[in-house]
Structures are given as structure tokens and as C-alpha cells.
Amino acid sequence: MMRQFSVFIFGILSILLAALPHYHNALLFDRTAILGGQFWRLWTGHWIHFSPSHLLWNVVALSFTGAWLEARQPGLLLRYTAVAAPAISVGLLVLEPHLITYGGLSGLGTGMVALLGITLCRSRGFDRTIGVSTLVLLTAKLLHDLIPGTALLSRFDLPAVQASTTAHLLGTLLAVIGNLAGPKPFFAGRISEDQFDKSRNLRSRHQL
């Protein structure tokens, strides 16, 4: 059920909104509108995409990562999305003063990849290897973003739209801080699939 939820909020919802371009102006991250009191844009702006390929990669990667994360840490995706979406938007308002409008799920997406990597690293065996590999891949992506000019000169479908990497850094930072900081991390799930499987195995052994 929760896996379907991630596919819905990152996949179907994004595609639905892409099919309704008339609503984009009301939902897009728009600095002037947000500062004028339209605070819903702090959340909704992430679901607006500027081109089919922009939408495609974000939806495929996020639905997949979201479903995987939900399988490992049920509920984590919802908590992270609810908190990180406005936090990333506020970060963009503060750190990117020249940015007027913004759209795209990748800020949330990189954070989710970080959460998935950390979650898998807490497992054992091959899952840990996958977790480490995921974090290495994410680090490579963030370093690639940080190379001066690389993101700015990268190809985007619409020349008027420029790649913004601040959202990626903010999303990842929020995920890492939320997952690792404090004795009871905010984004840490109560029960993981591994733990659930172990307790189920123990119960069946007792019954035998």
C-alpha cells in the first residue's frame, strides 16, 4: 500500500499536474508570490516540471527510490516529503536570491536517495554494499554539481531554464541531518522491513 503511495505522490501526481498546465502558475515556486503569502507554493512547486524529459527522469527515479524506501522504512517517505519540501523551498529563497521561479522534484529526490542509502547501510550483507554504492553514487552526483560552471552549462530542454543544484544539496543535507542527528532521529523509521522479517521469522520458529 505504501509503495503505491510513493508511486502516486511522485509519479501519478506529477504526471497529472503536467497534463494540467493551466494550474502551473498557481502552484509553481514563485518568489514574489510566496513572499506575498501564497505559502502552498513551498510544497507544490516541487511537483511542477518544465518539460517532458525533466518530468520523465524525475518521476522514474523518484517513484522507484520512493517505493524502495517505503519498503524499508514505512512512513519515512511521507514524513521526509512533508518537512523537506518547504524546507528546501525556504532554503532556495534564502540562498538563491536571483532565483525567481523553480520547479522539479529532484531536490526531494536526492534527499530520498540519501535516506535510502543510509537505511541500506544500516542493514547487513549485500544490502549494505548496495547502500554504500548508493551513497557513493549520490556523492559523485553532488561533486559533479559542485564543479564550477558544470551545472550552469549543462543541457536543459529549455534554454530559459537553468539547472539549480542548491536544491540537491539542501535535500541531501536535510535527509542526512534528519536521519543521523539526535538520539532519536526524526526521519528514522520505527520498524524496517528487515526487522519486520526477523520478528516474523522468530514468531514462526516459536510456533514450530
Added chain:
Amino acid sequence: MESDPSPTPTPRVIAITALLVLLIVALTGCAMPSHSSHQSSSVVQFLYPTDDRPLVAPQIPTLRLPLTVGLAFAPSAGHGARGFNQNFPEARQQELLEDVAAQFRSLAFVDNIQVIPTTYLRPGGGFENLDQLKSLMGVDVIALIAYDQAQSSIDDEASIIYWTIIGSYIFPTRKNETHTLMEAVVYDISSRSLLFRAPGVSSVRDRNTLMGSADELSKDSAHSFIAAADDLSTNLKTELDRFQVRLREEPESAHIEHRPGYTGAGSIEGWFGAGLLLLGLARWIRPTA
């Protein structure tokens, strides 16, 4: 009866003298260019029209992306524009500008291309003229297209056949050469710095008769302009690629930043998405024991 001490030359002597003079002139003419012409527009003359004007010191350019690029032919200071417009007609000029515009449009960080009418540029207008364009049309970077064409015709030794008059209509004893250089010079207007340049060259050589020479030279001029424009388009692509590489590899060569008021987008690159899918596939193929 005494004879006249200073007899008047006979018609025969006059005729021989005249023929000798003509022969000397004709033979001398064989060794010298019979015709040469030059037409050009110069970016240097446009930007730095007088020697006494202090040279503008270029700074490190700050490119605020996405860029608006202006395209224009550098104005010709002299009468060269007439020949250029005759031999490289307006339709061809537009074709070249469209070609150059398409190449700039393919750059990820170029938002808008403005083709600037030549009337907006004054001969010798300099950077002040470009500043006006920047204010008027919002152009950040300008690509100026300049040309330089030299033509010469030389009669070879066989041109002695011109003596027969009819030979000047029949025998192709005149060697024509046309050399053309076209170049696109790209400047960042604010910093007055040259970003890059791309040349296009062409040489056309042929022979023709004395009487058909003018028409042939005109045709050669047109062919050479077209060939140089094609070469320019090819080289421009290479230079644009090099420019992008230089921006990435030599960050000190230009500051790159977002234009105030830009639209940003977070995007998952293909390689990153594919990496994630591969990791998922690996996990799926090898489930945890």
C-alpha cells in the same frame, strides 16, 4: 637648291614609333596586375576606429546565464559594402545569419538570439554603439561577422594575342584570383573581452578571356563569399565546442553565474537515474539470504 635641314617625319616613321610604344606598353602590361580590387569590413575598425582613442582594457567576462546573443555584420567603413551586397546578396546574408544563429541556439545556456539590422551599427561606432544595443535589445554577447575579399587579375605571356583583337575574346589568358576571409568575432559587451573567433576562408582561381573578365570576377566573388560562409559555419561549430570546454576547464577565463530573475529547475541526470536503477536491479537479482 638646298634640302630642308629638319625634315618632317614621314607617316611611315610615325606609324613605326607608335607601334613600338604600343608594344612596350603591352609587354609591360603582361608582367603587372591588370586589375585588383579589395572590399572589406573590419571588426577592429568598428571597435577601435581611431588610433588616438585609448584602447579599451578587457576584463574577465561575467556571463550571466542564460545569455542573449546578438548577430550582426560589422559595418563597412568604405565603399566595400556595395560590392559585398552585390556579390553576397541579402538572401545569402540572411542564410548565413540563420546558420550562425542555429549554432548558437544549440548551446544550452543561450536563451535568445537577436539578429541586429546593419543600420543599428554605425561605422566606427565602437563599444559605445554596442552598449546602446545592449540597452536597446538586451544583448549580452555579440557575434560580429566581418569579411575581407581581395581579387586580382593578371595577364600571362600569351596575352600578346590581344594584338589580334579577336584573341581577347577567345583565348583565356587572364588569371583571376579571389581570396576571401569571413570571420565571426564574439565579444562580451560588458567586459569588452573577446570570447572567441571563428574564421572562414576561401580561394577561387580561374582563367578567362580579357573581355569576359569582369563578369567572371563578379561570379568568383559571389562563389568565394558563399564558400567562405560555409567554412565559417563549420569552424564556428568547432570554436563553440572549444569555448564550452574552456569555460569548464578554465574557470578563471570567465565568471559564470545565473542571471537575476532566472528560472531554476532541479533535474535528475540520466547517468544518476540509470545508476540508481542498476543498483535496484542488482538488489532484485540477488535477494538477501
